[in-house]
Structures are given as structure tokens and as C-alpha cells.
Amino acid sequence: MRYFKKLVRPYIAWSAVVIIIPLIMMLLYAFTNSGNSLLNIQFTFENFKRFAEPVYLNVFLKSLKLGLLTVAICLVLGYTLAYIIAQFKESTQNVLILLVTVPMWINMLLRTYAWISILSDNGLLNALLSKLGLEPVSMMYTDFAVMIGQVCDFLPFMIIPIHTSLSKMDKSFIEASYDLGANPVQTFFKVVFKLSIPGVLNGVIMVFLLSISTFVIPKLLGGGQYVLMGNLIESQFVSVGDWNFGSAISIILAVIILFAIRWMKKVDAADN
Amino acid sequence: MNTLIELNNITKTFDDQQVLKGINLKIYENEFLTLLGPSGCGKTTTLRIIAGFDEPDCGELLFGGIEISKLPPYKREVNTVFQKYALFPHLDVFENIAFGLNIKKTEKSVVKQKVERMLELVGLSGFEKRDVTSLSGGQQQRVAIARALINEPKVLLLDEPLGALDAKLRKEMQFELKKIQKEVGITFIYVTHDQEEALSMSDTVVVMNDGYIQQIGTPTDVYNEPENRFVASFIGESNIIEGVMIRDCLVSFDDFEFECVDKGFKDNEDVEVVLRPEDIDIVSPEGAKLTGTVESVVFKGVHYEIMVKSKYRSYMIHTTDFCEEGRRVGLSFGPEDIHVMWKMV
Ligand SMILES: Nc1ncnc2c1ncn2[C@@H]1O[C@H](COP(=O)(O)OP(=O)(O)O)[C@@H](O)[C@H]1O
Ligand SMILES: [Mg+2]
Numbered sequence: 001m002r003y004f005k006k007l008v009r010p011y012i013a014w015s016a017v018v019i020i021i022p023l024i025m026m027l028l029y030a031f032t033n034s035g036n037s038l039l040n041i042q043f044t045f046e047n048f049k050r051f052a053e054p055v056y057l058n059v060f061l062k063s064l065k066l067g068l069l070t071v072a073i074c075l076v077l078g079y080t081l082a083y084i085i086a087q088f089k090e091s092t093q094n095v096l097i098l099l100v101t102v103p104m105w106i107n108m109l110l111r112t113y114a115w116i117s118i119l120s121d122n123g124l125l126n127a128l129l130s131k132l133g134l135e136p137v138s139m140m141y142t143d144f145a146v147m148i149g150q151v152c153d154f155l156p157f158m159i160i161p162i163h164t165s166l167s168k169m170d171k172s173f174i175e176a177s178y179d180l181g182a183n184p185v186q187t188f189f190k191v192v193f194k195l196s197i198p199g200v201l202n203g204v205i206m207v208f209l210l211s212i213s214t215f216v217i218p219k220l221l222g223g224g225q226y227v228l229m230g231n232l233i234e235s236q237f238v239s240v241g242d243w244n245f246g247s248a249i250s251i252i253l254a255v256i257i258l259f260a261i262r263w264m265k266k267v268d269a270a271d272n
Numbered sequence: 273m274n275t276l277i278e279l280n281n282i283t284k285t286f287d288d289q290q291v292l293k294g295i296n297l298k299i300y301e302n303e304f305l306t307l308l309g310p311s312g313c314g315k316t317t318t319l320r321i322i323a324g325f326d327e328p329d330c331g332e333l334l335f336g337g338i339e340i341s342k343l344p345p346y347k348r349e350v351n352t353v354f355q356k357y358a359l360f361p362h363l364d365v366f367e368n369i370a371f372g373l374n375i376k377k378t379e380k381s382v383v384k385q386k387v388e389r390m391l392e393l394v395g396l397s398g399f400e401k402r403d404v405t406s407l408s409g410g411q412q413q414r415v416a417i418a419r420a421l422i423n424e425p426k427v428l429l430l431d432e433p434l435g436a437l438d439a440k441l442r443k444e445m446q447f448e449l450k451k452i453q454k455e456v457g458i459t460f461i462y463v464t465h466d467q468e469e470a471l472s473m474s475d476t477v478v479v480m481n482d483g484y485i486q487q488i489g490t491p492t493d494v495y496n497e498p499e500n501r502f503v504a505s506f507i508g509e510s511n512i513i514e515g516v517m518i519r520d521c522l523v524s525f526d527d528f529e530f531e532c533v534d535k536g537f538k539d540n541e542d543v544e545v546v547l548r549p550e551d552i553d554i555v556s557p558e559g560a561k562l563t564g565t566v567e568s569v570v571f572k573g574v575h576y577e578i579m580v581k582s583k584y585r586s587y588m589i590h591t592t593d594f595c596e597e598g599r600r601v602g603l604s605f606g607p608e609d610i611h612v613m614w615k616m617v
Contacts, residue, residue, distance in 0.1 A: 176358040
């Protein structure tokens with residue numbers, strides 16, 4: 001064991017380089033106002049104060065709302081799918097889980113473009129609607145489009161942890177519940193769901209994280225006017241060039257996520 | 273006594289392997305019945321069919337005279353103590369025990385009162401708020417029993433409930449389980465592969481092997497009057513000898529004829545004879561029918577286990593009297609010590 005422990009050292013060194021250093025850089029940028037240059041540094045809280053302006057706060061609230069909605073939809077869909085998958089025999093389950101991950105093998109940009117061709121005014125869905133003799137609906141560049149894109153992209157991250165906690169659950173808990181007079185519905189709510197909460201929490205955290213920081217999906221499916229936190233940060237770095245403000249927003253987002261995770265874990269612990 | 277459960281010709285197959293090959297069994301009210309047999313003989317499967325977790329392929333399962341083999345487990349008046357307890361880890365001791373009553377929407381004050389009574393019965397008063405994962409094996413065991421009994425089932429099923437406990441605790445729990453069964457006055461169906469446990473606790477022992485019931489009887493019956501070679505060798509130690517039943521009360525083996533008390537065999541039928549090691553006495557070789565030389569002597573704590581090599585076989589004898597190796601001895605036993613069994617085909 002001791003020998004193998006040494007093997008981890010290059011990894012630690014590597015992590016330090018690619019994670020810690022950028023993080024320090026970000027902190028540095030967030031608390032300074034000297035633009036992109038690291039010469040004549042001046043410390044300031046201006047970048048953080050700026051975030052309190054209504055424009056930015058609204059972006060934040062919109063991101064939060066969309067993120068929570070995405071999490072809620074992913075949770076209902078993901079739990080249902082994970083539960084159904086867990087009912088099959090083990091070899092089938094492995095295949096089904098592999099299928100769930102298939103979209104993840106395809107570039108996210110491509111998947112999102114696929115949604116454009118489905119949702120656009122002369123896309124697949126509208127073609128189908130007109131075949132059925134219905135009025136075409138404009139779906140692109142709406143909350144709905146962004147939502148569909150996010151849910152489909154992030155669903156596997158909800159399914160997998162929930163499926164893991166369901167499939168490794170000892171069947172004798174379910175039998176014990178039946179034995180004590182609980183019917184399948186009661187057993188689900190009083191035993192199965194309760195025991196799968198750790199998986200649910202992991203899924204919720206993953207999806208929330210992904211959805212609050214994404215910028216590709218709102219950009220492509222929401223259009224240029226559609227700004228979420230991810231887009232805000234991206235634009236500060238890429239088009240506006242205000243790395244200081246961009247870093248500050250990133251840090252605010254990171255802190256909020258950290259607190260959200262801590263709060264959920266606490267609720268879970270208090271529940272037990 | 274009234275019949276409570278009746279299994280008629282129950283069979284069960286798991287992927288091509290027939291696990292139960294026709295089980296016929298009557299279980300009575302207030303009875304402590306034990307399914308005893310080696311691992312893999314189908315005890316757990318029988319229990320799971322009674323609980324409703326498995327459905328038999330063929331045969332009838334009657335509960336109070338009514339066919340229930342298609343009834344789901346949550347509708348049966350039966351509760352189970354699982355082999356690994358299966359206590360709900362997300363609930364504390366009180367909530368685990370109250371689970372069944374809460375499902376039935378019992379009034380809170382009644383639940384509280386009943387849980388306390390159950391905790392008292394199993395000797396865990398004051399443990400209400402404890403986390404079940406923090407309990408020792410023996411304590412978890414008691415919680416599992418309380419959780420089942422609080423529903424006032426007509427039958428309690430226990431699948432090797434003491435399997436995970438150490439020897440001393442096992443003895444204690446055996447005694448306590450028997451006490452609890454008498455106190456609540458319901459039928460216990462108990463599964464074990466430990467013959468000593470089965471003999472010391474049960475009213476009725478059902479010896480199983482390879483998907484068949486080998487013998488049903490009181491502990492004394494199955495020990496003293498084993499019906500076949502399997503039962504004789506599985507329960508206690510024994511000398512099993514092939515012989516011929518000359519006529520009622522006369523059997524011949526190892527070149528001699530012996531008086532016995534067994535009847536009902538055909539004249540000159542091939543049989544097997546059981547001699548329990550503790551029923552054989554070592555005497556002087558003069559005048560004894562069977563003689564031999566002492567082959568080995570092993571001290572077993574209370575008795576010596578002595579092997580005596582005779583003309584056809586080695587006999588095992590348990591006695592408190594020492595006897596040195598190499599000595600010529602005679603073997604003696606009375607008519608009532610000879611148990612004649614059907615020969616297994
Ligand atoms: N669900 C199952 N699927 C396949 N085989 C099983 C299943 N349950 C039990 N068996 C097989 O049935 C046989 C009897 O099992 P069991 O009733 O558990 O025996 P016991 O409790 O007497 O040890 C064993 O060979 C076991 O492998
Ligand atoms: Mg078993």
C-alpha cells in the first residue's frame with residue numbers, strides 16, 4: 001500500500017497546477033481592478049458590489065429559477081426511469097444504464113444543435129404538428145426550449161446516482177415492509193424512497209451544479225438575448241474582457257453552490 | 273389442537289433445480305415447530321412460501337382452511353424475523369417496532385403503549401430513541417422480534433435467527449425465544465440447521481433433506497426413533513448397521529440375532545439398525561455376542577469417545593468409563609436400545 005501511495009504524488013502535483021493555481025488567479029482577479037494585467041495590483045470589493053445591481057441580480061434569480069425547475073423535472077423523470085431500470089435483472093440493468101449514458105458520449109454542442117433542428121419553426125416538431133393539421137408553434141428562444149435542452153442533457157446525472165442507491169438496496173428491507181403489512185405504494189414511500197435519499201441528493205446536486213453554470217444551452221436554445229449566470233460569466237471573459245468582474249461572479253456562484261450542498265447534506269443528516 | 277397451516281404437496285423450482293419436491297405438513301396452533309436440515313435443503317424456501325415472498329409451483333397452502341398461496345405477504349397474518357434482521361436503517365428502535373402499527377394507522381397513544389410493552393417483553397426498555405445500526409447483534413435480534421410480534425400475528429416465522437450470534441448468546445436467546453413463545457402463545461415456525469437447537473426448543477421437529485421431509489415428530493421421537501439413515505445420522509451421532517428383520521421383535525446383524533422392540537416390518541426384510549453411541553456398554557468379552565478391540569480413546573469433556581473394531585465394522589461408544597487402547601472388550605445393549613429403520617433406496 002505504501003508503495004502505491006507514492007504513485008499518487010504526480011497526480012497531486014498535477015492537480016495543484018491545474019486546479020489550485022487557476023483558483024488563486026481567480027481570487028486575485030476578483031479582488032483587484034487592474035484589468036487583465038497583473039502588474040500594478042489594487043485591491044477592491046467593487047467587483048462584488050457590482051453584482052448587487054438589479055440587472056445582474058435578475059440574471060441570478062432567473063438562473064436559480066430555471067435551475068430549480070430543471071432539478072425538479074429531472075428528479076421526477078430520473079427517479080421514475082431509475083426505478084424502472086432497477087426492476088430488471090442485473091445484466092439487463094447494466095445494458096440499460098449504458099444506454100442512459102449514450103448521449104453523454106456525443107459532444108454536447110452536437111446534442112444541442114439536434115434540439116434546434118427539432119424545435120425550430122420549420123423543425124421536426126412543427127412539421128409533425130402541421131401534418132396533424134395543427135397551427136405551428138414557435139418554440140425556439142423560449143424558457144421551454146432551454147428547459148428541454150437542459151433536462152435532456154442532465155438527466156443521466158440524475159438517473160445514475162439514484163439507480164445506484166436503488167440497485168444496491170437490500171431486497172430484505174422491501175420484504176420486511178411487506179411482511180409488516182405495507183402494500184407496494186406504502187413500501188415505496190416509507191422505505192424505498194427514504195433509503196434512496198443519498199442517491200437523490202447526489203443527483204440533485206449534480207444537476208443543479210450543471211444547470212446553474214451552463215452557458216452553451218441557453219446560448220443556442222435561448223438565443224442571444226437569453227442570459228443566465230453561465231452566459232454572464234462567459235461574456236465577461238470572452239466578449240467584454242472584464243476578467244475581474246467575471247471572476248467575482250464565478251466566486252459568488254461557487255460560494256452559493258457550496259452552501260446549497262452543505263444545507264442539503266444537513267437536511268439529510270437531520271432526517272436520519 | 274387446531275390445524276392452523278397446511279401445506280399439501282408443495283413444490284418449487286428455481287431455474288431447473290427442484291428445491292421443494294412435494295412438502296406435506298400440518299402446523300398447529302401454539303406450536304413451536306422447527307424446520308431442521310442441512311444448508312440448501314429448502315428450509316428458507318418453505319418459510320418464504322408461508323410468508324408469501326415466493327409462490328409455490330404446485331400444491332396447496334391453507335391458512336385456517338383457506339387457500340392463500342396467491343395472497344400477497346402484506347395481507348397475511350404472519351410475520352417474519354429475517355435472517356439478517358432487516359431493521360430499517362432510517363428509523364430508530366421505536367419507529368422500527370411501530371412500523372406495522374403505523375401502517376394500520378393505529379392511534380399514537382396506543383402505538384406508544386404497545387411499543388413499550390414489546391420492548392419490555394424483549395428486555396430492551398429505554399432503547400426507544402436508539403439508532404438501530406448502533407445496536408449489537410443480540411439487541412438487533414430483539415428489536416426484530418418485537419417489530420414482528422407487535423402486529424399480533426398468528427404465526428411468527430424465524431429464519432436461522434441466532435445464526436449470527438456467538439455461542440453463549442445463542443444459548444441465552446434460545447431460552448428466551450422459548451419463553452417469549454410461551455408468553456405470547458402463538459405458533460413459531462423456526463428454521464435452523466443446528467440439531468441441538470432444534471431438539472432443545474421445539475415441540476415438533478421437521479427434518480428435511482434435499483427438498484423432501486424426512487421425518488416429523490417430537491424431539492424425542494426423531495432422536496430415539498429415526499425413520500431412516502438420513503435422520504439418524506443428521507441428528508446426533510449413531511452407529512448405522514445393515515441388518516435383516518427376521519420377524520417382529522427380532523433383528524439380525526453382524527452374524528447374531530438380537531431381540532428388539534420394533535414391529536411392522538416384513539419377515540426377512542432388509543433394514544438398517546441404529547445404535548446410539550451412549551446406549552452401548554462396554555463389558556467383558558466373555559459371554560458377549562459382539563466383541564472387538566479398542567481402537568482409539570478420545571476424551572470429549574464429559575465422556576470418552578471410544579472406537580471398538582469388531583469383525584465387520586468399528587462401533588462408536590460414548591461412556592464415562594476409561595478403557596485403554598488395544599484391550600479386547602464385549603459390547604452390550606438392550607432390546608430398547610436397538611432402533612430399526614426402513615432401508616433407504
Ligand atoms: N431465488 C432463488 N433463485 C435460485 N435458486 C434459489 C433461490 N432461492 C433458493 N435457491 C436454491 O434453492 C436451494 C434451497 O435453498 P434454501 O431454501 O435457501 O435452503 P436452506 O434455507 O435450507 O439452506 C438452494 O440450492 C438455493 O441455491
Ligand atoms: Mg436458509
